[in-house]
Amino acid sequence: MAFLSHELLAMIFEEHADDLSTLHSCMLVNRNWCVVALQYLWAKPFTLLLSSGRRTIDGPSKNLMITFIRCFTDTDINSLMEARLCKRYSKRFPFDYSLYLKEIRFKEIEILTRQCTGYNSFHLYYMRVGITRLAMKYCPNLNTLSLRTENSAYIDQSRFLLSINNLSRVQNLSWYLDLDDNIFSALSRAARNLKSISVKCRRSCYFKLGSRNHGLQKLVRSQRQLKTFTLKHVTVSMRSVFELLESQSNSLESLVLSDIDIDPDDSNIEPIRFHHLTRIYIKNCRILKTGLNPIFEADLPELQQLKFENNYWKHKSDWIPLQDLCLIQNKIVYSGNSSDIIQNLKVHL
Template sequence: MVHVSIMPCINKRKFKNFYQSVTMKYSDCGNKPDEELCCLSRIIVNLFSNQTKTFTKLRVPPLPTECMQQILQHIADQGVGSLYPCLLVNRFWCNNVIPFLWARPFEGQLPPENRYKFMLIYLASLTTQEKTTLNNYLMPYNISIPDLDRPLYNYPMFLEEFSYKNVETAVYSCICRWNTEEFVARNREDQILVLASTLCQLFMRNSTSLKTFIIDKFLNHSDLPDCFIFNSGQPGLRNISNLSIDCTKPMMENTIRLLELIPSLCKKIRCLEVKILFFENNTDIIQAIIKIIRAQESLTEFNLDGVRSGESSDIIQALQCQSLTITTIKFENVDFTADSLRSLAVCRQLRNLSLLYYRGLTMESSSTSSSGEGRGTGSIWSQIKFDLRKLRLKNSTKSPLISAALIRAAGEHLTCLSYDVITRETIEATTLYCPNITELELLDYLPHHNSLVYLLFRGLHQIKRLTISVYHNNSNRYMIISGRELPTTLEYLKLQCGLTSIQLEDLLKDCMAPLKVLILDFIKFEHSDLKVITKFVKARRTLRYLGISGRIAWNVRETNELEALKKRGVILIPWYEIEKW
């Protein structure tokens, strides 16, 4: 048994000395940011999870709250399940862990029994009057809320992200335990709405930490609670900074009313995300979105998925009101014209632009007359000028001229570029108009692109990060690219394809670039691939981080190979962190 005695709280100077001693001891973690904090986190967690040693008396000095929260945040990023043992250390640890566990309790694929448990905790947080009223509403459905003791913590207060779809899912798991499947199926929407309305009222009244609000649905024909619930509680939605609206399912009356109410409630939204079915645009929804955009004080990020050209033009016009603050825009499955793109260029603070599967763009000006075919062609594109740092293109029409025109419009300060149309036009536009590229992603790579990519690498002299993606059907056909052709400035290489061990060896043996990070997203990764990497590490001695997607467990031979790489200073990136690299 571990006996814990608490020392008086140490000051920050003492903790700093303790922290520095730990980071010096574990300095072999490399130079990646927060690695020292990661080591410290592991030390503390392992200290209390180690079951092989017996401590007669263990003194645990409470850390400053700010330091404690940073450590817990690092652990939470690896999965909140890692935090549960920390609840049992002492009251100070428990008080710091609880907000992390209840910030996003609906996240992940929770089993029904877990959804049921935390739903009971929320229902126990209701007032006596609310429980009585709720039981009266549920009486026709033969449901009665259990008599529960009030929790020790105000759990709704810690909620940071609200998704109505997740609330519906959790409520549904409860009513399935309380009634037969046949009865639930007949009255499903009504029962869910009663319970969800009560929970929404609870959250709007207590959730002082609420930052993200997601309007989505679990059932096709369900509706949100009355918008009065979202308007009456304090602070309610007034402090949210992230709003996501999913209109891919039928929009009911209460949902549309809430969208119309949001402009008067929410003025501090910084990130707005909207998803609409492309062929089912609703005028009321489009107008509500436009009003939401115009009502914000400092919108910085906007994502739009699925809007036709007429509606997208109106939305882009509204975005001009945020031209002084908006920095990131993503359009996906959006139909718009070059005129709309020119209007978007008014946003002078725009730095990150993503155009994915876009439609409607042509090289001809919209003002070109039918009698003067070709007259004015391309003139509007000369007026489109951005000052971007990052541009992502996925062209649904695979038009090289459109992609090249967008690259030319990006501006000379562009440093990150991603596109899937690899032609002479796009290569020339990249090398001539965007010479400062340091991060390049080539999508839909094909064998015949090799000669073009050689020209691209010769024209760009500052590339440090390179990602090459190959569709599954084209994998393993030919060598993707020769190692001797890779930029000599390259420090990061990510291969999303399926090379054989021989192809991988041919790539790495001639690679003269000082690679520090290598990430392999292979369809099938084998032990022979690890041996190729070990050979490269021995020869070049520059690799520090290795990431292998999709692999959680390793056999004995692979484990031995990884241990050999570790001895040579190579750190294996955990599979759950690869997406962050």
């Protein structure tokens, strides 16, 4: 067989990065192929197994969990005990899988661990939390960290606090817990290179700048080049959202608000200029009268799309179908240049 360099193999495997079966077969060709294929196989092992389409994944799920724990041969035994998974051997693996891991999603681990028979719900809970903590604490190349859960399941988020150490490579963060100041303060020290932040509150709360949620403000302000921000399940004013993101006005490109109450805010504050914000998406929100006024008052020179979907307008008279606006199955989408959008909305709202 002709020798292929690591660079050429990487180009080939990149095309099959989401194909578990192909990557596994490539591992068996020779050591050269194995070294490269492992980097893709272990970049997101839980995602690949879940999307593999296998009818039964009980055995593979158990093997994956155990192998994942085994690769941390030098970690604190307390971390392993919390996961309720025992290493069968103490020998080192020929490859350090922890260096390859780039994506970890708590929701996927929830689904996979449910397939593992022989564990009660208590053990499964600690298994999920333990695996996530190991990834957060010991995987230096972690790029995507999602702590979303299924069906609003309860997680004692204080268990993650000690694992938030160095997340310098993390660029995508999704959080579905409480707005805990301690957690967000720890994240602001550990993760400084986030491109995307998604915050979904487990319990309905009122968000106001300068109040109890100062930890989230600290996290946002600590970032260097935030591109996308998503906020879900809170009551908030658009003014507070813009003020929260003001420190990222030179980098922010997309803003998503979903399942929130948008309160009016008549505060007279100098308009905030977002130099690169091109898209605002508002979905499943309850919009009170004048709740969107801060959008019209903000300085948005690059705004290209303002999208509304399945919202409830408290005052029907506030919403008049706009010219050039497409209405399809309760889905409202309006796109255009910045001046057209703002001018039309000022007239009709």
